[in-house]
Amino acid sequence: MWLRNVAHGDFGESFEYHRPASSLILERVPYTLQLTVLALFLGAITGVALGILSVVRQYSLVDQVLTFASLIVYSIPEFWLAVMLILLFAVSLNFFPLSQTRSLDYLLLSTPAKIADRLWHLVLPVCVLALGSAAGTARYMRNELLGVLNEEYVVAARARGLPETRVVLRHALRNAPMPIVTIYGLELPFLVGGAVVVEKIFAWPGMGALAVEAVTARDYPVILATSKIAALLVVAGNLLADVMYAVVDPRVSFDAERAG
Amino acid sequence: MPNEPVERVLVDIPGMPVEIGPPVQAFRTPWRIAVRRFAANRLAVVALMVILLLSLIALLAPVLVPADLTAIEHVMQKRYLPPSWSHPFGTDEFGRDLYSRALYGAGISLSVGVLAMLVALSVGTIYGAIAGYVGGFVDNALMRALDAFTAFPKLFLILLLAGVFKAHIGILILIMGLTSWTDTARLVRGEILSLKQREFVEAARAIGLPDYLIILRHLIPNAISAVLVSATLMVVGLIGVEAMLSFLGIGVHPPIPSWGNMIEAGQDALFIAWWIAFFPGILLAITVLSFNLVSDGLRDVLDPKALTRRYV
Numbered sequence: 001m002w003l004r005n006v007a008h009g010d011f012g013e014s015f016e017y018h019r020p021a022s023s024l025i026l027e028r029v030p031y032t033l034q035l036t037v038l039a040l041f042l043g044a045i046t047g048v049a050l051g052i053l054s055v056v057r058q059y060s061l062v063d064q065v066l067t068f069a070s071l072i073v074y075s076i077p078e079f080w081l082a083v084m085l086i087l088l089f090a091v092s093l094n095f096f097p098l099s100q101t102r103s104l105d106y107l108l109l110s111t112p113a114k115i116a117d118r119l120w121h122l123v124l125p126v127c128v129l130a131l132g133s134a135a136g137t138a139r140y141m142r143n144e145l146l147g148v149l150n151e152e153y154v155v156a157a158r159a160r161g162l163p164e165t166r167v168v169l170r171h172a173l174r175n176a177p178m179p180i181v182t183i184y185g186l187e188l189p190f191l192v193g194g195a196v197v198v199e200k201i202f203a204w205p206g207m208g209a210l211a212v213e214a215v216t217a218r219d220y221p222v223i224l225a226t227s228k229i230a231a232l233l234v235v236a237g238n239l240l241a242d243v244m245y246a247v248v249d250p251r252v253s254f255d256a257e258r259a260g
Numbered sequence: 261m262p263n264e265p266v267e268r269v270l271v272d273i274p275g276m277p278v279e280i281g282p283p284v285q286a287f288r289t290p291w292r293i294a295v296r297r298f299a300a301n302r303l304a305v306v307a308l309m310v311i312l313l314l315s316l317i318a319l320l321a322p323v324l325v326p327a328d329l330t331a332i333e334h335v336m337q338k339r340y341l342p343p344s345w346s347h348p349f350g351t352d353e354f355g356r357d358l359y360s361r362a363l364y365g366a367g368i369s370l371s372v373g374v375l376a377m378l379v380a381l382s383v384g385t386i387y388g389a390i391a392g393y394v395g396g397f398v399d400n401a402l403m404r405a406l407d408a409f410t411a412f413p414k415l416f417l418i419l420l421l422a423g424v425f426k427a428h429i430g431i432l433i434l435i436m437g438l439t440s441w442t443d444t445a446r447l448v449r450g451e452i453l454s455l456k457q458r459e460f461v462e463a464a465r466a467i468g469l470p471d472y473l474i475i476l477r478h479l480i481p482n483a484i485s486a487v488l489v490s491a492t493l494m495v496v497g498l499i500g501v502e503a504m505l506s507f508l509g510i511g512v513h514p515p516i517p518s519w520g521n522m523i524e525a526g527q528d529a530l531f532i533a534w535w536i537a538f539f540p541g542i543l544l545a546i547t548v549l550s551f552n553l554v555s556d557g558l559r560d561v562l563d564p565k566a567l568t569r570r571y572v
Binding site for chain 1: 415417496500531534549
């Protein structure tokens, strides 16, 4: 009986909030989404761009600085980066807000000012998430592109006298996206489930923060609900990555007869 | 690589005079070649030394800083002191010396990471070896069970278990280890699947060696080099996870110092004492960076499929 309810998305009432766990979660989802979707796009775009830049200028100063910087950023724990950015921009410079999604006087503001206020509060958390993801993507992109650059058709393109930028963008780039697609497919759970630490630090009312609260308060219905959603997302992410393979790479086909 | 001697390849073409290279030295075992190539990667070597230094510091921490870490005295005079010669990393809200706590924390963070890795590695290796060696139905069942287990997000599971069990360090290590072995299992299974076709395994079977000895003596030692790279990466991940858990208040609990819970304490005092969160984080970043560099170096050496790359 109880299991059937769980399967139907009814997790029971939260011990702490005395409300159904599912509605509690649904209300948090938009906050997490605005944070993670922005971060993921920003991270992917800058990551891919930086990866391409360092391959086009391979072994140049730019490449070396980029590669080393991305390794360092990649190695810095996210939560410490967040704390340090807060220290720099929010505490010392008093430039960005410390936490929360909006200012105290939010309700008194005009509509454009409200939007600006929201965006202003998004900057730091999104940057923390995007930086880490950009560094990882840039590293991966560089590896993949360098691997592809040794292929014969790339050599052929060079032999035809095409400029290096064109070779990389037109010929190599098309064959590199497979692993990137995998990574982003696998990051789907993170998209909704778990910018845990960043949400906690910036007091962002998202799913991740909710999960941590639930774990520390032993609020079992909520724990259960968040874990089920997270598990579903992992499966969905894997599926999405597989489907994207077929989209990105025409050689992969789910239709056995056509593939054969 | 500038200092690497050119390896001569002798190609036997009929009618061509065979070029005789320098005498092949007897000690050029794969292992030695690997060590030499690793040593040529200076960044990786420096990183390895940093790790060794940190481990040494962690081991010697009780000797280096004999003061009682949890003792709280003269709080009002000693709290929130900025970094100085007597307190290189400053003091925290209870007037404790953060330098000593950070050194102790090194031991906690490193040993949690490494021990959890060992747990995961043993479980994963045995699981993967059995699946790969026995094959057939057992393999199928084991791998499907593994797939089901992987469908559950790892980090979430750790968070959940650590929170529910209010873990002390030993249990924390077990939780982290027992949730991280799946990649190793897959890797080992793959290696074993190809290794068990080789002649030396057939020879071992021909002389009547029992299965468990074939696995332990012949298959696992040959599969281990592939596991080594992922093991270093695993330590990186696990140290990060431990720090994160402690930061969230569900990992290593104060007063035992860990870099994660020190940073957490620092976050609360960010306005008055930046140094509390700053120094443990630097140490954490250096550790993670070093492990990443070493694992890059190892991969270049041990994975023949990887390209020879010359970047960091």
